[in-house]
Amino acid sequence: MSLFGHFSYWATVFLLMTGLYIVIARGNLVKKLVGLGIFQTSVYLLYVAPGKLIGGTAPIVGPGFTLYSNPLPQVLILTAIVVGVATLALGLALVVRIREAYGTVEEDELLALDAQED
């Protein structure tokens, strides 16, 4: 259990923090969605990496195969990827409509426009 042994977790944590930071710190609505995508991607790694055994094969029972990788995380993450794509598509569609309605996709300008209205 060395530092290197936890490599995939460090990568996960790095991606997770990067994505979340972009979501919080960026004011551009498209960039926020990019950050959200990175954030979600980190979870794919969290699930998939521990399912892989070095030297393991697909779980097919047969002569010569003794070490199997866990296929379930990959199936789960396939679903999660679809969900992520759907979220991104819906988010971008909303950004398009926001731009049509307000003429901007910058958060501070949107807030200023709403404040003017009040």
Next chain:
Amino acid sequence: MLADHFPVLLAVVPLIAAPAIVVARSGFLGWVVALVVSAATVAMSAALLARATVSGPISYAIGSWPPPWGIEYRVDAANALVALLVSGMAFIAMPYARRSVAAEIEQGRHYLFYALLMLCLSGLLGMALTGDAFNLFVFLEISSLSTYALIAMGRNRRALTAAYQYLILGTTGATFYVIGIGLLYLVTGTLNFVDMAARLALVTDTRPLVAGLAFITVGIGLKLALFPLHAWLPNAYTYAPSVVSAFLAATATKVAIYVLMRVYFSVYGIDAVFRDMPIGPVLAVLSVAALFIASATAIVQADLKRLLAYSSVGQIGYITLGISLGSVPGLAAAMAHVVNHGVTKAALFLLAGAMALRVGGTGFERLAGLGRTMPVASFAFVVGGLSLIGVPGTAGFASKWALVSAAIAAGKWWMVAAVLLSSLLAVAYVWRFVECAYFRDPPADAPKRGEAPLEMTGPALALTVLVVVLGLHATPVLEAATRAAQALAGVAR
């Protein structure tokens, strides 16, 4: 037997109805299908609740793959009650929806509205009924994605930014939930809640479990608008179409609360969450903050729907306060408030929508003198408001009474004081409406007079009557909530 398949049909029937409505491309057909489907879900969840109450948990193996390998739908007294609340609210909102949607959404998108509503219903019912942690995530996203689109259909352009904000926060919450479940899966190797609970009992290294519980609490806390994670809620409820506000306020946050209960009480178990980890005090502090800060914020709002939204955050505080006790009576009180507050808030949002139809908005300046122009709706709104306060004879009183009793039984007198004092804030925000509707003259240019059409007033009044009935005859809900709490805590190790 068809009845054996009710657990999965509850989620599948609305799921199939949604694309069918899109193919039909007709707003009227969409409405008919949505009405029939929601009526069917009410019947099915009522049958399931009756069966689960008598015979204990019903296990349904999807595709006949036996659990824990296949996905299991597990129906007990707790989630059947939640399913009945969700489908019941969808059904009551449907007759109302026709006129309200016609007034608020352009003709060409009506069928999409009903398709999304069916998707949302499917997602919420699936979340309630599934016994599989990852399946729950998928249904959570089905309901969330359709909710974002539904909110964006509001007339005001701010509905778009509200939907976007909810999308960002909701997705963050759902992802946090998946991270938590991922950590649990790494430790236990299973996604089935019952199996997970059994295997968690054997785990000695608790650090991933603590981290997992923290992720799940924050993630689901975002979805249920636990203070201070409620930032998305006020705008979403204010700018969404009236039917959507009513449906979401009564169901979406409530299903998230049920998920939190399921994880705390069935998967981790009372001891692990409330004795080994400081979840109880953390939840209690956040709940009390919600009771006072959100309720106080509600008082100063200039818009009635926004006032109701902040009131929802406060009322959710009572529910999480019940959970924070970490006892079966506390959990039962929380469950009772889930039902009673769901009914109350749905009634109030439906009435607010009916008022908006007549006077063109829910800003307080438009609602002046409403007691004279819309006496029935105004009176019903006051009755619903009394339930928010917790006046005896209304549903809100019954569950608050249960909560206070549970707090006294636990010896937490400060909690009793918090519940009683925060009710005074509810008096203040309900008074805002009373003052506006009964003590001010209607504006000279008030556009339309008279009550909203019967299709809209009818469902709202039916719910208002239900609020009073549940208040005067509180035993059935309290007993159902107690059975639900026992079912939730009973599976615990």
